[in-house]
Amino acid sequence: MTVHFVGAGPGAADLLTLRAARMLGAADVVLYPGTYLDTAVLGHCRPEARLVDTQDLDLDAITAALVDADRDGADVVRLTSGDPSLYSALFEQTRRLDAAGVAWDVTPGVPAYAAAAARVGRELTVPLVAQSVVLTRTQARSTAMPEGERLEAFAATGATLVLHLAVTRTRALAADLSASYGADCPVAVVYRASQPGEQVLTGTLGDIADAVEAAGLRQAAVILVGRALAGPKATGAGESYLYDAGRDRSLKRTGPGA
Known part of the structure; x- marks a missing residue:
């Protein structure tokens, strides 16, 4: 068996x-x-x-x-x-x-962060804004984080951050992350994504903690942080080279599937 x-x-x-x-x-x-x-x-x-x-x-x-x-x-x-x-x-x-x-x-299954991103209608990797996604958590009453996996180091890259098991520390996290992302950086908090009790909170690092505390969220929430969450309003956003009209598509594919 x-x-x-x-x-x-x-x-x-x-x-x-x-x-x-x-x-x-x-x-x-x-x-x-x-x-x-x-x-x-x-x-x-x-x-x-x-x-x-x-x-x-x-x-x-x-x-x-x-x-x-x-x-x-x-x-x-x-x-x-x-x-x-x-x-x-x-x-x-x-x-x-x-x-x-x-x-x-x-x-495998559909991860919660993907459901959260879908719920807010955002791609987490926007050309020229963010091309990496960091899936991580923070330590409170939980297993210790490895020494090299400091949140500040991840934030310094400017990548889109996905924080699991962290909603009870939203205020402290927002303060810490503001140093790298800025207080005006977009944030989305999705509680029980796709479930009947789903709640979606959006804001910035400067105000998201107030919304989370007012909603009384204590578990089962994913926090998304990054400039890519601004969507069409993301400053400096570009478009994918793969779909660029100017890309040379003259090379012919050969073999199976050509």
Whole structure:
């Protein structure tokens, strides 16, 4: 048997991949993160499937449930919010599964930052403004950040920043980031992107903390920071060379797909 780690997407039941929906429909046991997941996603499961909410379980208890279900011959899905490649504890869980001799695989999902960017209608990489996106978080009551991954260093690049697990520190972060981006830099905070309780707050580093605190946001929010968020009003924005009318397209493609 195999334990399937499946990205549940940002929350909406129709933002799962076709593969993810198919795997949920076949699963005997599904472990899911109740804190972050819209339970409508579980509508893809069979009525007789056993559903386990992991929000009150520690890592060892979660792994034990996966191992036990696998050894019982069950088809097991471990749902993660967004995509398993980001802040999903995939590393910790699969290391334990390897030690237990349990096979596993991974199915990607729509990441929360992509859903947040879609909700505000912004591309995070605008020509001549920002061509890099930094996915990171901050440290509060959480795992220590590696020494070299200082937020100030990322901010100094001018790249678009995507901050996870950081909404409770919005005021301090805005103050710190203003030194590199300027207090007038656009910011978007998207709470529970694509879910029924979704909230979208937009502003600048100078005023976004007031809006976040007024809304009482404490978790499940993504913070987007950068000049690219100005969209059509982004100062100095250019256009992609790939689609430039002046680009030489005379070279003929050869081989398959030509």
